[in-house]
Amino acid sequence: MQRTAEQIEQDLLRPVFHTSKKYWVAVAFATSLFFAGVAAFCYQVYAGIGVWGINSPVFWAFDITNFVFWIGISHAGTLISAILRLTNATWRRPVTRCAEAITVFSVLIGALIPLCHIGRPWLAFWMIPYPSERRIWPNFRSPLAWDFFAIATYLTGSTIFLLLPTIPDFAAIRDTATGLRKKIYRVLALGWQGTPRQWQRLETAMHIMAIAIVPVAVSVHTIVSWDFAMTPVPMWHSTIFGPYFVAGAIFSGIAALILTMAVLRKVLRLEEYLRRIHFENLGKLLLTMSLLWFYFTFAERLTTWYGNAPPEMVVFWDSIRKNFAPLFWIMVFCNFLIPVPILGIKRLRTITGTAIASCTVVVGMWLERFLIIVPSLEHKFLPYSWGTYRPTWVEDTLMAASFGFMALLYLLFSKFVPMISVWEMKVGLQPHGGVPVATAEGEHHGLVLEGPLPTDVVE
């Protein structure tokens, strides 16, 4: 059944106007996790960074794993949304905002983790390039300085990319709401009226943003990979790390997006909008990325094994046969052996199937980050400097809190902003799903009727 513009409006704005008990339970749970992390962080600031399990030679562990993991998750949103916008994929409409929100919040959380790691977060401003009285300039040769610029650009771009298309939806809420809510949304809508000129400018801006954000997203995870690849540590100093990290980031990002969509459709009752076709299409993308992940992992490991350099082989065998073997093989199962059959067999590529596959991928990709970082740091070039690493309760709590914080930000966002773009869904009702069609005269006209309506608007 095709829904009318009025029904779309009512369905998608409902979560903003009405709050269920389940929502508050979820908020309470996420908040408690978040505050557990705040407590652990306060303890760490009071007692010093020594309360973490990191020590020479493993100076980076859970924190950097979580940093890379969350920056990777961020690739779900803006990158995928931008590509789907540029290719005019009509099925993207219910998906893009969910995805873009994941990006903004996960980059935010990723950017907070180095603040915890530096031990003295009140000195974080030393990272900002400013002329201090001691004339200490940031070292632009350091990948950590590149990280600062890349993440700042990505966070700025993703936030703008998320918020621009919400302005018309804020205006819709402003014109429908009453009382305090109306006043709040009046400010948020910035005086949007919906004139043809405003729509033209918004669509042009979104097009430019989509063009600009794709190379930024690729650069961000490439630069994150260079944090490792620029270092002479066994199995880090590799040219494959850039594309390997980007592929892994998109892989984990799509998995996170599918999981989030599966939760949202139940919690916000969006079953009519987030439908099987969306999970199926994203499932196919996840399958492609799973195969790509396997290809990169195999290529990286094969090159190391064939080179047979003693310092690298120590790390190689430690992760495959010795201390880290259980984690390594769980990672292979989670990232390849479980998702590929689920996503490859059409009968299994259901909403539940893709959600299960995504769950394993998220776990597998976290393990992948951990296995890139810790085994290499435990076994650097000189055997006398080898060591071991075990996480402490502070690190465990901070990691759990990062998930809680993500859930909390997402829940609060879904309370204030429709999680599916209302106006974009209405464009889907137009002939050709709002996609301009070239006529014989070479003009674009939305009135030309040919072919079926897009599947996201017709049941």
Added chain:
Amino acid sequence: MKALYALYPDPEAAQRAVDSLRAASTELKFDAQQIVILSGEPHEGYEFTDEHATRRPYRWAVLGAAVGGTLGYLLTTLTQKSYPIPTGGMSITPVWTNGIIVYEMTMLGAILTTLVVLLAGAGLPNFKDGITDPEIWTGKILVGVADPPENSQAELATRLRQAGASEVKQFAGISS
């Protein structure tokens, strides 16, 4: 602000109303700029929307990118030259690593300029009470005349009805 307007269920009817109002603007003594069109979604392929299409934001974005890139170049080279650390004979201002900063600043310049150009071009933010009707969010298109001449209102209402509107409405400001 006052206005006389009608709501149309489809863009074809809205285009008819706009054409009719434009044709009558001289006769009824109002400026074509006073014609107001509002919708809850963009419509492509109609004269009333396509006349606002422009390539200017793209040019501004390129200019913003150039400014961002230049700032990135200046930031890296000037800071490195003002405090040249010992580099063991390597370049004080290495192109490879500075290029990364320049690249990110270039993209940031394009992104921020796009935002500014959008806000300026769309006239945002604007908190003055403008004409609005909640029905535009249910798929209807509002076409009307802002501050219409007193003695032409009957004729304007007729023209709005002839284009396919069932009802002509008056707007006399917003109650917040």
